[in-house]
Amino acid sequence: MSVHSGNTPCELCASRKFSLFADLPEQHICTISDNKNLISHRKGQILFYEGTKPLGIFCINSGVVKVYKTASNGKEQILHLSKKGDFLGYSALLGEENYSNSAMIVEDAKICFIPKEAFFSTLFNNTPFFKRITKALSHELGVMEEKLTDATQKSIRERLAFVLIQLGNSYGVEGGENQKIDLILSREEIAGMVGTATESVIRLLSEFKKDNLIELEGKRIIIKDRRGLARLSDFYA
């Protein structure tokens, strides 16, 4: 974990255009920029732990982070994956609560930490920005409600198919007919995304492979029949 203080000011940051900072006025960008800290993280490192006190927010410059909760049986439920341009940890800050979830690096990452003072000062002096943050929060809530509904009403097979489609959308690189998911997740992590046992994921993946829906290349998954997966996931019904 290495600190690059003063590295790449936000004004010039390439991943800013993907973020909620996208159209922040010059003045506020500078407040943020002067206070941020770019840190490099390796796979497996923890960004924050459930139950601890948030001191600022994180803005992902590169890499992938999983945000998850640890259930009482010890298993991880992955709530979402975050990548370039995503903000992390603002919900705990705005909720004035300790983190309700944990975050771990899944793919080596460069992440800016913005202390809460700088974040809040920008937020409370810039209503449009505050609105955008609130909008993002509301959207996230809707997504989570959808996930809850899927979790209780859909089968594991349907949910796995859906997770694969989503991974394809976010991390897919096209190659002819196929779409390769360019992100390495363990089977256990995929199980954490679906909310099931690791063995079930393994079994269903080989089934999907047998049915020519996907291709397996070690840990890598290649989607061969996106529509087939969509049909399976009950996306339209």
Added chain:
Amino acid sequence: MSVHSGNTPCELCASRKFSLFADLPEQHICTISDNKNLISHRKGQILFYEGTKPLGIFCINSGVVKVYKTASNGKEQILHLSKKGDFLGYSALLGEENYSNSAMIVEDAKICFIPKEAFFSTLFNNTPFFKRITKALSHELGVMEEKLTDATQKSIRERLAFVLIQLGNSYGVEGGENQKIDLILSREEIAGMVGTATESVIRLLSEFKKDNLIELEGKRIIIKDRRGLARLSDFYA
């Protein structure tokens, strides 16, 4: 559904002290008050439908409302129950999206409708109020994440026990050793809260009764052994 325009100004509303409007300054209370509309709703009526456009927020003065999503198999997943003092529909408004869920009256209710203009004007001219709304939103997100984790990692029995405890907390009236849940829900609705089939709820309830955890009085449920239920719901902790 009857309209009582100008009924009980917010200044004098008894349920305001339970709400996010609790310490709004006089001036803003009046903006809200002058624009609101108190409407009486009967059980079964719909407040809003998933997919439609929000035009304002709802503030519950009395009664109970269920907020739910309809899954692709036609079953309802109840996301939460709302009562006196609760706000409804602000998430869709702030997210600038159509309603992501529906709301139906579960117990006859009096509900104020506040048009979005009045709500927004208060929100954007009163940062502390905006903060409180955002705080509520963040909290809701955390609760939803917890529900998702429970849904994937706990058994139906555990979840039902937990739902009963929560219903006791929110709608319980004490009576000696026991706690009567003073809210009439169909078994189907309880199933919707737990995220399971109606028959499973019925079966588990009679099991809980046999184990002397609860008492059944028609649709009404009386909690006899709260600690027993808690133990059941939180097996590992």
Added chain:
DNA sequence: TATTTCTTATGATATATGTCAGTCTTTTTT
């Protein structure tokens, strides 16, 4: 009051999925 409709309840049955155990493979460490 009779009739219809909805809800609760119980039984029989099927099955998806979790758990446990063991092997093989890949990755990491020494």
Added chain:
DNA sequence: AAAAAAGACTGACATATATCATAAGAAATA
């Protein structure tokens, strides 16, 4: 390169829970 650890995979098995069917009870309607 060898040893150790972690992860992927497969099989056997148990079971919680969904589904279907049917009946009794309650509530709504005529």
